[in-house]
Amino acid sequence: MRTSELVFKSLRETPQDAEAASHKLLLRGNYIRRLTSGVYSFLPLGYRLLRNVERIIEEEFDRVGAAELLLPALQPVEIWRATGRIEKMADVLFGVEGKSGSFVLGPTHEEAVIEAMNPDIESYRDLPKLVYQLQTKFRDEPRARFGLMRTREFIMADGYSFDADRDEMRASYQKFYGAYLAIFARLGLLAEPVEADAGSIGGDVNHEFMVASIIGEDHFARCEGCGYQANIEAARAGDRQAVEVDGEIEPKTYSTPNAPGIESAVAALQALGVDVEIGGMIKSMLLIDEAGRPVLALLPGDRSLKVPHGMRLADDTEMAGFAKGYIGPQGQSPRMQVLADPLIRTRPSWASGANEPGSHTVGLRLGVDFSVDRFEDLAVVEDGDPCPRCGVALSLLRSVEVGHTFQLGLTYSAVLPQARFRSVSGEELPYWMGCYGIGVTRIPAVVAEQYGSLDGDAVVWPVEVAPFVVSIVGVGATKDNQVAETSARLHASISEAGLSVLIEDRNVSTGVAMRDLELIGSPIFCIVGARSLAKGVVEVRDRIHDRTIEVALDEVVETVVRLGRELASERR
């Protein structure tokens, strides 16, 4: 392809609404263009990049025996009502009212795939079955971010597995899991599988594939000691040394008017000369469990609450009858269930709200002044917390979620009567499902973060995803016939050799040509110029290792092909 044929007009300055390096690069290099917040067009260069990503995914899914299909984006609300996810996912659903009924723009496709597969899965003989699709999905995200990182319309690669029992489901899961590792390796991404929370998709065992990146929206905890890794939503900390309750301390209550909340309470107590710190306060949070009963959760004041599964925070009406801002654990236990993070065992005494407005109590002892019904992980893990497996300090890494695999089990089949098959013994049984998603449109951004310059003015794409593996520039080609002819011949023969190749054919200065090609990001450059032609050579630049070699004219194609192969197999 020629640069003149590409829809390509590079930007010399970065648009002001780009913050992330990948976003700057993608805009400056004419890969994408925003239509509205979180909605992007892929221009020819960006689409070539995207197609390469898709091709890699398709090849690896095919390899594990999954068959590609395509499901509708436009889905009748009825199938969403049937699984109850019309409510569960309400905050991200885009609805469409048509003359022919109410529809949902699919944010995910579990319902649709079950409908599509239903007549084809009748018997155990039809199982296992692995399928996948690449589809545009729609989610009304509260906030789109960082260009392609989080968008409202995006493409996702979705694998689905259908199995007769748990063991077979696990075997299917392993197949996709293996395909995932192969895909991310080919994309040049160091994606780490971490234990995760299943969220609104449901199911039991699941892994997120995380790439450490400064534009990540997630954090995961990693243990250097034993390799334990978990998303911060799911991470647990190991036990800390419990501390003996101090028998000498007596509770004392202070008047602290207008000091709701931990921080103002500490300030108010300190103003009274009391020696307290934020970490020595108990944060008492009112939760509501599945049965609608109040539950009190206790954790240190400097910690964040991880709301336990099936529970939610109480709203203002449910808090009527409680001293909002001054809740404490004293005397609560018989009235309602009191849960506490194990960290509540690590101090001899605590300060807390006194259960009446404008008062706080210090010197509260666990088991003496307040009691706990159950200890449970309630605090979000922080940097330096001990690993739950080996006790070594955990570190927290900012990261991007590029994929998520789930063992759904019977989550969907249990509620959908059509999700059944006939077993060997003739019984009708629900089938076991797994689902496996990769954020396809997000990948170019993540790869660009990793392989692009900080200010977004150059990138070196990995060979397998590069829009063009080779870029040719003929220096002074408009004036020099020999340069022009040699470049054109190289372009034709490299293309014939099977590599994607771009030739600069616009009448621009060398500086402009080079800057633009750096934005397009081919890992290999061929520079043809009168100076080197006089010596019978062409400059071949390996941009990954930043090496330039002079290659005899008749060996250029062979050299470039070999270099391309080497660079593709190399792990950067």
Add this chain to the structure above:
RNA sequence: CGGGAAGUGGCGCAGCUUGGUAGCGCACCUGCUUUGGGAGCAGGGGGCCGCGGGUUCAAAUCCCGCCUUCCCGACCA
């Protein structure tokens, strides 16, 4: 949804404080000269100054309302 910043030719910005009818760089068009790392000279085109209302003889500029975009946060009683 809460907080912050910003909307002026395609892109980056100035002008706004102190109202007088819009300017710079890049990009674009024409011509000539250039071409081994974002060329030079000369000429030229393009803007309901985000939208609506108000104040005023007069509004990009002052006042009110709205919209859009970006960043941070969104459960911490």
